[in-house]
Amino acid sequence: MRDDPLLRSARLVGLPTRPLVRSLALGALAALSALALAGFSAWLITRAWQMPPVLSVAIAVTSVRALGISRALFRYLERLATHDLALRVMATARSRIYAAIAGGTGSLAARIRPADVVARTGRDVDDMGESLVRAVVPIGAAAVSACATVVVFAVISPWTGLAVAGAWVAAAVVAPWCAVRGAALAERAAADARDEATALTMTLLWHAAELEIAGRREEVAALAAAAEERARRAADTGTRVRSWAAGVLPAVSGACVLVACLVGVAVAGSVDATTLGVLILLPLSAFETAAPLVDAARQLHRSRDAASRVLAVVDAAGEPTVVADVRPVERATPTVLVAEDLRWGHPGRLPSGPIAGGLTLVPGSRVAVVGPSGSGKTTLLATIAGLVPPVEGDMTVHDDDGPVDPGETIRWFASDAHVFATTVRENLLVALGDADEVRLWDVLRRVGLADWVRGLDGGLDHLLASGPDSMSTGQARRLLLARALICPVPVLLLDEPCENVDPDEADVLTAALLDRNSGLVEPDRAVVVVTHRLPRRCTADRVVDLTATTPVGSGASTCR
Secondary structure, three states: OOOOHHHHHHHHHOOOHHHHHHHHHHHHHHHHHHHHHHHHHHHHHHHHHOOOOHHHHHHHHHHHHHHHHHHHHHHHHHHHHHHHHHHHHHHHHHHHHHHHHHHOOHHHHHHOOHHHHHHHHHHHHHHHHHHHHHHHHHHHHHHHHHHHHHHHHHHHOHHHHHHHHHHHHHHHHHHHHHHHHHHHHHHHHHHHHHHHHHHHHHHHHHOHHHHHHHOOHHHHHHHHHHHHHHHHHHHHHHHHHHHHHHOHHHHHHHHHHHHHHHHHHHHOOOOOHHHHHHHHHHHHOOOHHHOOHHHHHHHHHHHHHHHHHHHHHHHHHOOOOOOOOOOOOOOOOOOEEEEEEEEEOOOOOOOEOOOOOOEEEOOOOEEEEEOOOOOOHHHHHHHHOOOOOOOEEEEEEEEOOEEOOHHHHEEEEOOOOOOOOOEHHHHHHOOOOOOOHHHHHHHHHHOOOHHHHHOOOOHHHOEOOOHHHHOOHHHHHHHHHHHHHOOOOOEEEEEOOOOOOOHHHHHHHHHHHOOOOOOOOOOOOEEEEEOOOOOOOEOOOEEEEOOOOEEEEEOOEOOO
16 A cells, blocks of 8 residues: 555654654643533533532632643643644755755756745645644544543433534544545645746746746736636635535534433433533533644645655655765766667657767767757757656767766756856856866856956955846856866757857857867867857757758858
């Protein structure tokens, strides 16, 4: 039988047993105090009606006061303990998710969306933590209260005990189950709509300039607003179902009072007045701990779904990867990549390819990949880099000593690489942590950024406080290109390296990347460049046009 997602998530975060037992115990004590308070109050009211000597009820009066204080005290301590436990569990869950993503398989980085990471570590982890506060502890307290209530009534009258037991089944089992079943579709629709709204909102935040230029900012904003509206309507549907389920509790409470009154009439001659008072008045407050159970059941449903989504990300990460040395390997022997009948793509989408004649990269190869948006250019680079498995065909990477891991010899530099809010030096050292100053200045010179960096206050140690907003888009692209070039791997895969650079300067840079004699990239390294715009003249060994997935040129050629 497949493990319940909540149980698996509890093992994932290492849910501590002792704090959980402490929270359940405090919740149970609060529930028992409330039940005892109601019983003593009912006895005291009935006994006071008989007008006994004041001293004969002094103990009962004191007990009512003590139970009122203990109920509030235990409830306060339970809240402190449960919230502390929940916050610790949520913090651990977030750290485990980030650790799984950071140490997982390389393909995860290419497949997981930033919006998914935000949703999983944000709202979903919150839902997992709230299962402790709003579900586990309330259910435990209600279970203890139900057992105690049924026992008390059964001692007074077996028939009343049976009625109370049936009422607890209706209020604590049937009503929550119906509420969860009825609201399940609404919850799922709301979650899907919120995920869509999150993704669209992040697109608006990260690509506002591009959307404004394309004239689509208002369209995307309208889509995000529509997704939020769908989430709101779905939530309203769930609220209506919950309201109907919540009406079960006062109905069964009233039914129990009616049964108690009927039983009281039947046994009035055989029991004393105080016992009769407890029998009739206690049902009014006997189901107090059942009130949160509808919400608790719905919270368990939400938390189970959230745990499933979190575990899907953790499972997709695979076994943690132990990285002993993050410095890319500079291989002494030549690296060769051969792809035959290669077809590539993501699951659920039509694959691209194959490339007619296959694709071979040898030391010094210069290959340009062109094609319209959506033709699979970026996915092709991810496949070559070993981040996405091929759909069909064979791809091998080897040197003189035999097959090698693509992760050791190939680096893919994505078009959406990030400029960090730190110094220029640290932004470059991301790719090669032990690069000296001579090497840093050399790569900046090659991409045409050295003069700009020298003019900054602090030079290489200038702080880019706002990350990419601290420079123009063209300067940011040059800095990212410098980061790629400083990485000493035999095969470089560059996705739109000159995007947002002035068209004339972009032509010069792209032509230099595709010319092994330009000095921009070492002549013995293979370079694959994805671009929408080929330079007017280029000396690429091969240009692969993904419009038809056939090569449109080979050897030194005029590309345009």
